[in-house]
Amino acid sequence: MARKNQKAPWEPEEEIIWVSKSEMKRDMEALQKLGVELVDLSSSTLKKMPLSEDLLDAVLDAQRFKNEARRRQLQRIGKLMQFEDAEQIQAALDKIRNKHSQNTAVLHKLEQLRDRVVEQGDAAIDQVMELYPEADRQRLRQLARQAAKEKSSNKPPRAFREIFQILKQLNDEAL
Template sequence: MARKNQKAPWEPEEEIIWVSKSEMKRDMEELQKLGEELVGLKPSTLAKFPLSEDLAEAIHDAQRFKNEARRRQLQRIGKLMRYEDPEPIQAALDKVRNKHSQNTAVLHKLEQLRDRIVEQGDTAIDEVMELYPAADRQRLRQLARQAAKEKSSNKPAKAFREIFQVLKELNDEEF
């Protein structure tokens, strides 16, 4: 006769995963660090994050506090983060960080284009016209000649900076 408490051999046993206290502490510290990063963001950026009302309010309060009150509030945020799913928050934070990197890359690309306009003249301006059809070819040629003249006579690079501003405006209009 079979015992009542005994499982049948064909039923799978549930696997128990033991988590050490140190590992739990590390996880909580990571959540608190994530919360600290959220506190450092601007309110307009924070509005785009998928946060619960309690967490959003706690972050807003932490932004106002100083010293010890801020430290305690950050601990509270860490505690509230335990009940949140950190993956969408982390993904949104990564997106915000990446946006800054993308903006920097675009500005570097525009600087290189400006340098080519000053050095190569019409061939580089033709490239700009392909990229930005709304560009004023005559204005770019005029600025390129002026920048080359300023460079040769060691004058301040006013036209050089103005070419960059024109390219930046064209890029902003496109997006």
């Protein structure tokens, strides 16, 4: 006669995964931190995120609350996050952050191009014309000369800034 607690040898054993209480707390804290990041976003950005209606309402409420009510609301958001796809939300947040860093990198490249236009003159303007054929070569030359003159006489860099604005506008139109 077989024992009650023993399985028959032909039945496969199920693997039991034990999760410690500390690990569960760490997971919950990670979800709460993700919720805090959501609360810091603007409402227009939040509406683009893959959030359920309940979670979106909770996040919008947390943005209005102060002190203890905010802390409790953040805990509630952490609990609601258990039923959401945290990886998908994290991916959307990363995409938003990366978009900001990409814009910063583009602006740095435009600043470097502007510096070359002022320092090198026609050689750099030719590069600009290759990148942006619709650019006004004559206006760029004029501004480059003015910027060099302003720099040598320690005047405010008005032409220098105008070159950057022109390059930024050309870049925006090219996109």
